[in-house]
Amino acid sequence: MARPGDSESGNAATSRATERTPLLSSASQDAPRDAESAGNVESEGEGGANGDGADVKPGEESEETPLHILLPTMVALFSAIILSALDGVLVTTLLAPISSSFGESQKGTWLGTSYLISTTAFCTTFGKLADVLGRRPSMLLALFFFGLGNLGCALAPTMNALIAARSVAGIGGAGVQTMGSIIMGDLVPLRKRALWQGMANIVFCVGTSGGAPLGGVISATLGWRFGFGAQVPLLCISALLVTIFVRLPASREVQAQSLGTKIQHFDLAGIATLSVAVISSQTAISFWSGEELSFFHPRVGGLLLLAVLALTSFIYIEEYVAKEPVVPFRLLHNRNFALSTLFFFLVSFSIFVMSFHMPLFLETALLLSPAQTGLRTAPCAFAISIGSISAGVYIRRFGRFKTSLNLSNCLSIVSAIMLCTWDRKSTPSWFFFVSPIPLGLGAGFASTTALIALLSSLQKADLARANGLMYLSRNLGGVMGVGVGGAITQAALRVQLMERIKGQGAQETIDYIRHNAADLINLPRHLQEHAVDSYQAAVRVAFIVAAVSLTLTLLVCLPIREMGLDRAATASTAPAEASPPPPPSSSTLEEGDMSVSEASVANASITEGVRASQVRHEQGEVRK
Structure with missing residues (x-):
């Protein structure tokens, strides 16, 4: 000592x-x-x-x-x-x-x-x-x-x-x-x-x-x-x-x-049921969106039922059984914590939708190669780093976050609206480079300031489990963004293609175009035009969904309270739970839990978008 x-x-x-x-x-x-x-x-x-x-x-x-x-x-x-x-x-x-x-x-x-x-x-x-x-x-x-x-x-x-x-x-x-x-x-x-x-x-x-x-x-x-x-x-x-x-x-x-x-203070039952709920729900979403199975398919429906049962068991264990619950539900009464957790879900959902569909638009509507697509999306990835560092400098200098949080959310919304206007025929080339940059700046800045908003509002002894729940919320938002965004795009693409392609063998052609985005450049000219226009319209629907989600993030952040960063963060609704031995010093533990991961989530999602375009290209090569 x-x-x-x-x-x-x-x-x-x-x-x-x-x-x-x-x-x-x-x-x-x-x-x-x-x-x-x-x-x-x-x-x-x-x-x-x-x-x-x-x-x-x-x-x-x-x-x-x-x-x-x-x-x-x-x-x-x-x-x-x-x-x-x-x-x-x-x-x-x-x-x-x-x-x-x-x-x-x-x-x-x-x-x-x-x-x-x-x-x-x-x-x-x-x-x-x-x-x-x-x-x-x-x-x-x-x-x-x-x-x-x-x-x-x-x-x-x-x-x-x-x-x-x-x-x-x-x-x-x-x-x-x-x-x-x-x-x-x-x-x-x-x-x-x-x-x-x-x-x-x-x-x-x-x-x-x-x-x-x-x-x-x-x-x-x-x-x-x-x-x-x-x-x-x-x-x-x-x-x-x-x-x-x-x-x-x-x-x-x-x-x-x-x-x-030490193991006696480890909530094994809570962690097990939460893990089963997360794995089951995410696997069901993957089957639904990736393999296009309906919600009533035995795989999807069975996994969703298992997720509901596991989640119900988890809530009961955390509320009535666990001595040191992984997720103290009393924290949800803390305004900043509840709103910040919801923010991270929504912003992760939005960023993953945008980052997965920007490469898809560039590769299918503009027929760019994966390398060219990566070059176009790189400025957004680096803008996230700049936004995060700028937030760090601002918070260190002024010790405040609420105004900057709201302004950075507005910046992301403006960028999302700009992406909704993308058109392969009328949009100038430079606009495809510039329009995603505000999204990166806003996402990097907002994620950092929302993290500080949460950390400054909780007691130190609550931060470990609070950050764990927020981290989970962020990852779930990303998975939902990929799954739901992909499902919406595929549904819109199917409708667009059915309106444009008719006649004998139309269904086989539509299925081929939907599942072989990397091969559009090899299609006959008349089919290529239909395919490109259909992909552009379908991806625009995903952009609109992301813009609406980003607007919700702004509304969620408006009631967040400004907290001083140079004093104790004691805004929890109840004191730290007493249990022998003393409760974990979550201050040091996960006060920075989001420090690396939240900073890199938006950046990782942009990278995942480029990866997705590479996967589509390479799988097309394998099929050929």
Whole structure:
């Protein structure tokens, strides 16, 4: 524990950290937290009762960490984040040779879907694991699953085995993003969190930008299995960096606890039922939108029924059974938390719809290649990073967020309206470059400020589980954006094609055009015109849906209250739940839970849109 005089003398900020001494003193470099909030919860170790890190009081803001500790730690975290970003793009680039080698191209899309489902289902699990096992062990566990999944992909004998291995890698991907954010939250004060969030977003951009060309080289020379296998030693290096530099020692009380005692505070039943509900619902959505099965099909209907039963069980367990619930429902009475959670669902839905359909429009309406499409969408991806960093600078300078949050939402709405006006015949070429940029700036800025709005309104002891729920909401919004947006587009495309193509063999032609977007350029001239016009009209419907969703995000954010960032965030409707041992210090745990992941979500969704265009192109090549 830090000496009582350290916070006053300032020595805590420069003293050498060891496994037995905290990196952060108990006093904040910013203005002290509210005394009442600070008194609710006693000082805990890293992650609180079950943590593994700095001795930071839940009622106080984290003190700024010395650079000689912060920078090596960030290097270790960013090494894992960049590998996670690189992995996603590699898989999309290698999809065509993978499908060809197994002769099952119809299952290719499940390589990405299985990963996304696992990531969504296990994000809250790692938020709790950080309390139970500690920061560094949880991060190493995430890297273990990530490496195990990639090793399984490299050795997979069948397509089904490869899909299962991608699900395992998704568990690790959820942990890498979540734990990176949590550890950043331990080390960076709230006012500077957004700035580091933007830096993490740039790192993610570098990984996604380098993945496509690297995947192309690997596919042409070394084979797709090497693309997965080569990540394993890199992940081992990242794990070594985490082991060396991520040193957030636990308090003596935490170190004295047995593993059994820690597990007693782990809501296994709640996490299990929530995971079943998430996996079942997302798989049902994938069957409905991707394989065009009706809601009454046994696969879809059965999975939705299972999801409802699991969700009902989860609510009952959290409300009446769990001693330390993963999701304390009392938090929903907190205005900023409830509205911010809804915001992240809506903005993720909107961004995923836009980012998946921008490449689709460019590739089908303008008949651009995947490389040209990537060039057109790149400015939007980089604008997200700029928006996030700008938000960090603004919040650090002024300590306020509400006005900027509303203005950034307006900027995104303007961009969505501009995209709704896209026309292949009348829109100038430069407009396709410029119009998505405000969307990136607004999304990056809004995601950062909404994160700060949530963090500033909760008690420290509630932040871990609160951020876990918000993280889940964000991922569900992304999945719904992909599934619902795709289903709406396909329905509109079917109607448009049926109006334009008639006569003998019309249905076969329509089905071919709907499922082979990459082959439009090879169609006869008269069919190509019909197909291009139909795709343009169908994608415009998706753009309109996204614009409406973004308008709802603005309305949701209007009632959010401005909270001071230099004092305790004690706006929770009830004090932190008391339970022996003391409740997890979610302050340090997931105060930054969204720091990396929320910063990169919009950026990741833009990247996913480019990936989707590549997948369509490569699957078309496989079919030919």
